[in-house]
Amino acid sequence: MTTGRDRSRMIATDDSHRVTPAELFFDLVFVYAITQVTALLAAGPSILRLVGGMVVLALLWWCWCCFAWLGNVVRADTGSLFGVLVAVMAVVLIVSLTVPGVFADAEGGLPAPLLFVLCYGAVRMLHLVTYRLASPGDRALHAALRRTALLSVAPPFVLLLVGSAFTGLTQVLIWLGAVAIDYGGIYITGSSGWRVVSPGHFAERHGLIVIIALGESIVAIGVGVSGLPVDVPVIVAAAAGLLVVAGLWRLYFRQVGEAAEHRLFALTGDDRTRLARDVYTFLHLPLVAGVVLCALGMKKVLTQVADSGHYSLSEPLHGVVAWALTGGVGIFLLGSAAIILRTTGRVTTVLIAGGLVCLAAGAVVVLMPALAALVLLGAAVATMLTVHGRTTRAVEAGPA
Secondary structure (H helix, E strand, C coil): CCCHHHHHCCCECCCCCCCCHHHHHHHHHHHHHHHHHHHHHHHCCCHHHHHHHHHHHHHHHHHHHHHHHHHHHECCCCCCHHHHHHHHHHHHHHHHHHHHHCCCCCCCCCCHHHHHHHHHHHHHHHHHHHHHHHCCCCHHHHHHHHHHHHHHHHHHHHHHHHHCCCCHHHHHHHHHHHHHHHHHHHHHHCCCCCCCCCHHHHHHHHHHHHHHHHHHHHHHHHHHCCCCCCCHHHHHHHHHHHHHHHHHHHHHHHHHHHHHHHHHHHCCHHHHHHHHHHHHHHCHHHHHHHHHHHHHHHHHHHHHHHCCCCCCCCCCCCHHHHHHHHHHHHHHHHHHHHHHHHHHCCCCHHHHHHHHHHHHCHHHHCCCCHHHHHHHHHHHHHHHHHHHHHHHHHHHHCCC
16 A cells, blocks of 8 residues: 555656656746746846846756756656645746846835845755755765755855845846856865766756747747737748747757767766756856847847837847847857867857857847848858858768
8 A cells, every 4th residue: 555655755767767747847937937037138128137137047047957957866746846846836936926026126015136035045945955855865965965055055045135135236246246156156066966867858858948948039029019910021020030049949959959968878977967067057058048138139129020100110129139139149159069069079160150240240230120130130040050060060971
């Protein structure tokens, strides 16, 4: 007979473990969180808001990564871990609700910055405690958890609390410092004690979060024309935006992601852990951030193209939004190049050059119609991926 204790027991994974429906359910709340970051950026586009939005995204990313690692060693759909995931979903949902007011708290209700920080701290503590309970006899892991709590959780949490009492530049700088300490603390604590049991599961989890980010960019296209008439320029803009998203999808899932997963399978022990940390926990963040920034630009393009009562078709994008359209793609390309370098040791000149050009292209975007900028970006991404694909095949084929 199965007892209540058996049903609540956490079940360890093995190397054949794959993503469970419980984890897909868990990701739903992060879909909303990412859309909230885009909304935060769109509400008052400025350099300060852009930096602040990326800080918030980095904190949300850390919440997601914690449980991606945990779900790799313990099945998320069995035992008490599913209950923990639901509790974390509730907390992250509260975090997401506070995102629009985290730098401009509205009057009435609970203070959004403080609520954001307290809920973020709760997620981090739930992760550490659950990890500890999931592996009661793993002394190396327990030591790693203690190091993480002391160096990578407690000091940043204190800084986040302090920053929540301020506004404007001071708040953003303090929170940016907290993120730097949090991320840097992972290198100080080292890889000993952490494990990646199933490379396939780990790679699949991160591929799914990239899909979520790309899906959010498509949602941004729809939101940009919400309540506005659909005409030929809108159709052209939407098609161009989809072309950009499809290009980024193909780059990641046909080239970047496959190579990273194969390399992860080939390694064992701490070498596998370090690669997982560098390629997935750290270098996948620029991919998600790049998509979020590009989504901001596409959303504004679609709004301007559709809203003929306030904008003409010759109207360009302005300010930081103009940079975000191409700069987001540039960050994605450079992040992809960094993943390939860390995974294979190969320098991808096409991606690096393309990324740098996209980062600098904001200066040109402000001078041309928004629709033309998006169409040219779609064509540029398609051309770049064609050249990169041919170059990669030539390198892999080797000398004749």
